[in-house]
Amino acid sequence: xxxDHEIPKGARLYFGATAKLKxxxxxxxxxxxxxxxxxxxxxxLFSYHQHLYIEDERELIRLNDEANRALSIRADSTxxxxxxxxxxxxxxxxxxxxFYIQPIYRYPTREYYQIGAExxxxxxxxxxxxxxxxxxxxxxxxxxxxxxxxxxxxLLDQKYNLSLEVQKSxxxxxxxxxxxxxxxxxxxxxxxxxxxxxxGVVPEPIETExxxxxxxxxxxxxxxLIVAPLYYAKMRYYQELFFRFFDRNETLxxxxxxxxxxxxxxxxxxxxxxxxxxxxxxxxx
Numbered sequence: 001x002x003x004d005h006e007i008p009k010g011a012r013l014y015f016g017a018t019a020k021l022k023x024x025x026x027x028x029x030x031x032x033x034x035x036x037x038x039x040x041x042x043x044x045l046f047s048y049h050q051h052l053y054i055e056d057e058r059e060l061i062r063l064n065d066e067a068n069r070a071l072s073i074r075a076d077s078t079x080x081x082x083x084x085x086x087x088x089x090x091x092x093x094x095x096x097x098x099f100y101i102q103p104i105y106r107y108p109t110r111e112y113y114q115i116g117a118e119x120x121x122x123x124x125x126x127x128x129x130x131x132x133x134x135x136x137x138x139x140x141x142x143x144x145x146x147x148x149x150x151x152x153x154x155l156l157d158q159k160y161n162l163s164l165e166v167q168k169s170x171x172x173x174x175x176x177x178x179x180x181x182x183x184x185x186x187x188x189x190x191x192x193x194x195x196x197x198x199x200g201v202v203p204e205p206i207e208t209e210x211x212x213x214x215x216x217x218x219x220x221x222x223x224x225l226i227v228a229p230l231y232y233a234k235m236r237y238y239q240e241l242f243f244r245f246f247d248r249n250e251t252l253x254x255x256x257x258x259x260x261x262x263x264x265x266x267x268x269x270x271x272x273x274x275x276x277x278x279x280x281x282x283x284x285x
Contacts, residue, residue: 010110012103018276022113025275026101028138029115036131038097038117043080046071053079053260055234059106073105078267079237081118082260096120113272120265123257125241126219128266132253133222135270136245141278143245143252144224147192147217148231149209150238150256156183156230159205167232175230182206186229192217195227209240216241239264248281250274 007013014022030040046065050072051057061073074080077100085098099117106112119128136142156162162183166174175187182202189195195214199207213227233242233256242256252275255268 008109010106010108012111012113012273014276018280021276021279022272025139025270025272025279026115029135029270030099030101032131032135032138033099033117036097038099038119039095041081041084041098041100042102043074043077043084043100045074047074047080049079049083050075053237061105061107074102075104075106077102077104077114077116078118078258078269079260081116082120082263082265085120086261086263096122114269115272116267116269117255118265118267120263123240123264123266125243125255125257125266126216128255128268129216129220129243132245132255132268132270133220139275139279141247141252141275141282142224143247143278144226145222146226146228146231146244146246147213148228148233148242148244149213149240150233150242151209151240152186152206152229153232155205155209160203164232167230168234170230189229190226192225192227212241243268247274247278250277252278 048069048071050060054060054075060075063071063073065071081098081100085093097117097119099115101115103111103113117128117131153164153167156167157164160178160180160183162175162178172187176184182198185198185201186206189198192214195210198210202210210229213229217225217227231242233254237258237260238256239259240257242254244254245252251271253268253270255266257264257266
């Protein structure tokens with residue numbers, strides 16, 4: 001029996017103080033993004049293309065249009081922003097910095113509010129990361145930052161016999177079974193300054209990608225930071241540098257550089273629901 005007051009598991013309901021907090025977060029983020037030259041976009045709820053970019057297509061909520069063609073409810077905003085700006089609105093605007101404030105949906109009834117920024121034709125991850133830190137500073141939170149480089153897991157899979165499946169599952173025993181001893185050093189690497197000790201130890205292609213992590217970590221001057229070279233993001237479009245912020249094992253935001261519609265770009269997504277949860281815990285403690 002479903003009671004009148006029940007809502008589906010995973011759905012969101014905000015009212016009173018939490019609705020006010022949600023609006024405050026969105027106002028702060030939009031103010032920062034407007035000041036950095038971003039314009040707002042609201043993308044359609046329905047999409048024909050989400051399946052091309054979601055790692056696990058089982059997370060899509062599927063339905064059909066009037067011609068019985070398959071489509072899905074928006075499960076990710078990044079690709080739709082790039083696709084719509086480059087393919088549909090390209091004749092109307094040449095603006096390259098866009099942000100959105102809208103929810104995404106995953107099967108069966110999971111709802112996530114997001115604030116995202118996409119900078120088309122830019123791979124300045126350090127600057128996009130600093131913009132995100134500016135929003136967090138305005139919110140008075142300092143979550144832990146993790147910086148990774150998607151090229152490292154891909155190289156390990158392609159050249160050094162460490163499959164992506166093992167890396168995705170973080171199976172430490174199988175990782176340590178690898179015949180390359182230096183992979184153990186990557187597994188336990190956590191601070192940017194430790195990268196110096198691996199120069200000349202790891203193969204040159206891995207070294208190049210590690211130095212990119214160190215460069216961005218040094219440039220942002222943020223002390224609550226770790227590096228995770230074996231971390232693999234589940235979104236298919238990320239290409240190199242990737243970051244995420246988390247607090248109490250909850251991901252508050254993630255982003256990085258990516259390739260979409262043959263267009264290089266960078267951006268981030270803030271998970272508004274997790275920010276609200278984090279701020280409420282801070283206020284109650």
